[in-house]
Amino acid sequence: MALDLSMPVLVVDDYKTMIRIIKNLLKQLGFEDVDDAADGTEALAKMQDRRYGLVISDWNMEPMTGYELLKQVRASDSLSKTPFIMVTAESKTENVIAAKKAGVNNYIVKPFNAATLKTKIDAVFDS
């Protein structure tokens, strides 16, 4: 899968500041079309309306967490192939294992930097 900087990217986080940080980092990396959602429910609704090339999601959100969003995305015929990166402060081993089992493409532990974000995005599209 090739990395296309013009593809729409969906950032999902309940903290506006974190959305702003990730969107700015993505713009610095060259992504032009970055959309956002405040939780899993909103993200899922947006994904039904538009085909995103990448989803970058937090874990701990209400009412629908990033983990639930990931499972719903993977369970959906039309969305199951969407690359999904979890960006979260949840850093317990069982979280990483659960995310991988649910089909996450990569996992970034907060706090993170631009280089880590770029490396993980590249890794997802290189694999």
Next chain:
Amino acid sequence: MNRCLLQKIIRSSAVKRDLPIATSGVNMAQSEQKALQTNIEQIVEYLEHNKSHDVSLTDIMSLAEVMADSLDAHVEAIDQHAYSEFTAIAAEITCMKQEIAALCPTDMRNNSIPDAGRELDAVVDATENATNTIMGAAEEIMCADPSNHDDYAALVNDKIIEIFEACSFQDITGQRISKVVRTLSLIDQRVSSFIERLKVQDLEEPTAQEESEEERRRRELILHGPQHSGEGVNQDDVDQMLQDIEFDSVGDQEEKKSDQSEIDNLFA
């Protein structure tokens, strides 16, 4: 046993009724109880042996009176003992109320805890405002046109000063958090003192409490929140795990998650 013996038993019981009542506790009450039991046994024996003979109404009334009166001493002894116990319990309750009052719970509920909450809210607001100011400045620098060198340099200089100013939030939030820490220390001190005075000990096996809806959600959705430094896994560990663990074996690994040594081996 004949009628004379019955009269003797009645007289004996009557004398016992005049004995000083147990005033100092259970031992005296027990001796009274023993004497009563002996009397009753003798009366029962007398009545059994004289089933065929006539028993006068006076005798029956006398026996009933003796039995009823014999119970007085026993009941009074119980009353005395119960009174002592209730007095001791009342004293304990009074003492406990004084200990609770020493915690100043009203002050904690009305002042200390709400104040700490307000301080933390102010910290959240201050950090959010500072972050927005810093990010706004950075975004303006990012979007600025560098073709005009002088204008660009002036803009960057102004925005850098804005960033420095915004960073001063750390001083104020530090002071606010110190106030919260002081409040928590005070509460900890008072509660510890209370526990020590009442000599409260933890249950060896705490009683299982029903899991709340929120706790169930957090467990099922694996919501632990941020870990402290040295806890949880870092990015390198995550990368290693994603690389090492085969998808097919992920289920097995999860089954073993309660065994920390197995998990630790993943990072060795």
